[in-house]
Amino acid sequence: MHVAVPRPVEVPSRRFGRYLLRTRLGSGGMAEVFLADAVDLRGQPFSVALKLMRKDVPAEVFADEADLMGLLEHPNLVQLLEVGEAFGRPFIAMELLVGGDLGGLMRALCEQRRPFPPDMAVHVCLEVLRGLAYFHRARTRSGRPLGLVHGDVNPANVFFSGGGEVKLGDFGVARARSVDIGPADGVAAGKLHYLSPEQTRGEPLTPASDVFAVGIVLHELLLGRHPFRREETDPDVVMTAIRGARLSLPDTLDRTLAAILRRALAPDVVSRYHTAGELAGALLTWSLDTGNSPTREDVRHWLADVLGLIG
CATH class of the missing domain: 1.10.510.10 (Transferase(Phosphotransferase) domain 1)
Structure with a gap:
């Protein structure tokens, strides 16, 4: 969920639902996180941190995190923007924090x-x-x-x-x-x-x-x-x-x-x-x-x- 440090890994731009994946920001045991771009209903471009579940992770594990984020709203917690699925992979779109981790x-x-x-x-x-x-x-x-x-x-x-x-x-x-x-x-x-x-x-x-x-x-x-x-x-x-x-x-x-x-x-x-x-x-x-x-x-x-x- 960052673009400054460490340096993002460049990946070929590809469409994932309404999002266009730009760079991979991080990778863990459950998911990968990408910088992704999209356009809102007013035609304005915006960017998110898109978390994609790995194929070998049980769907309910990812669903638990998405459900939990949907209940939480606090200025010191990363905010959920959208939950969805594309190409059989669940995703969580989160606010993009450009100051890094x-x-x-x-x-x-x-x-x-x-x-x-x-x-x-x-x-x-x-x-x-x-x-x-x-x-x-x-x-x-x-x-x-x-x-x-x-x-x-x-x-x-x-x-x-x-x-x-x-x-x-x-x-x-x-x-x-x-x-x-x-x-x-x-x-x-x-x-x-x-x-x-x-x-x-x-x-x-x-x-x-x-x-x-x-x-x-x-x-x-x-x-x-x-x-x-x-x-x-x-x-x-x-x-x-x-x-x-x-x-x-x-x-x-x-x-x-x-x-x-x-x-x-x-x-x-x-x-x-x-x-x-x-x-x-x-x-x-x-x-x-x-x-x-x-x-x-x-x-x-x-x-x-x-x-x-x-x-």
């Missing part, structure tokens, strides 16, 4: 040998937490709580608009307690290095699981490294490190932020921030106390500087 931004800063500014790191995580707070409290159209957990918060699923907005996307492995959505209990779905300890054990998840993932992202942004990454690629080794959740924080890190990280990344759910709102409150207090509160315009200019965006 957080993973691409981190790589761009690394290539430029520039650190991620602490105020921007806190701001990005605050915006993600605002989206998660809404997500966790979302209800069905009849008003019944869904009991949602995202389950896959990681830099590849955090996006930027050209105007400096921060949005969480990709709800493909989200779980709901009150309706049959998402992977079954006991299945550790999500990106390996961003699983919570309870997720690695296949336990029922609560919003605290997503809080842990945000803590990992915040650690990466502030310190430039993953807190539990190991050289070994064996998933069991990685999950053991996550379950232990042993932190080694430098003395140079702001003491308040260090305390926030320790609580967000507590391996025991009881000791962790229980909700996105609790962690957001701690980060907002730090921002206000230190005077580090970037505006959306600040974010827009910073993105333009790092990524070379125009406008």
Whole structure:
């Protein structure tokens, strides 16, 4: 769902329903995402991020994500535009976010040998937490709580608009307690290095699981490294490190932020921030106390500087 970083993969333009596929923006286990163009009812051209289900993925899995996106509307969540099917493949058309994803931004800063500014790191995580707070409290159209957990918060699923907005996307492995959505209990779905300890054990998840993932992202942004990454690629080794959740924080890190990280990344759910709102409150207090509160315009200019965006 981005066009700036990493560089899109050029594909031969081809028609897919009313959309013309231009470039492939990303690819995962469930779907491919393309930059696609179309024309609205007034004859005005527009572009979308078009997510196409892979042929070997059960249709109900893709339908769950589409149904869920149709229930959600929040400025910090990627918005659904249309759901449909063409040539036997279901698709989801989503708003196109030209500022790229957080993973691409981190790589761009690394290539430029520039650190991620602490105020921007806190701001990005605050915006993600605002989206998660809404997500966790979302209800069905009849008003019944869904009991949602995202389950896959990681830099590849955090996006930027050209105007400096921060949005969480990709709800493909989200779980709901009150309706049959998402992977079954006991299945550790999500990106390996961003699983919570309870997720690695296949336990029922609560919003605290997503809080842990945000803590990992915040650690990466502030310190430039993953807190539990190991050289070994064996998933069991990685999950053991996550379950232990042993932190080694430098003395140079702001003491308040260090305390926030320790609580967000507590391996025991009881000791962790229980909700996105609790962690957001701690980060907002730090921002206000230190005077580090970037505006959306600040974010827009910073993105333009790092990524070379125009406008």
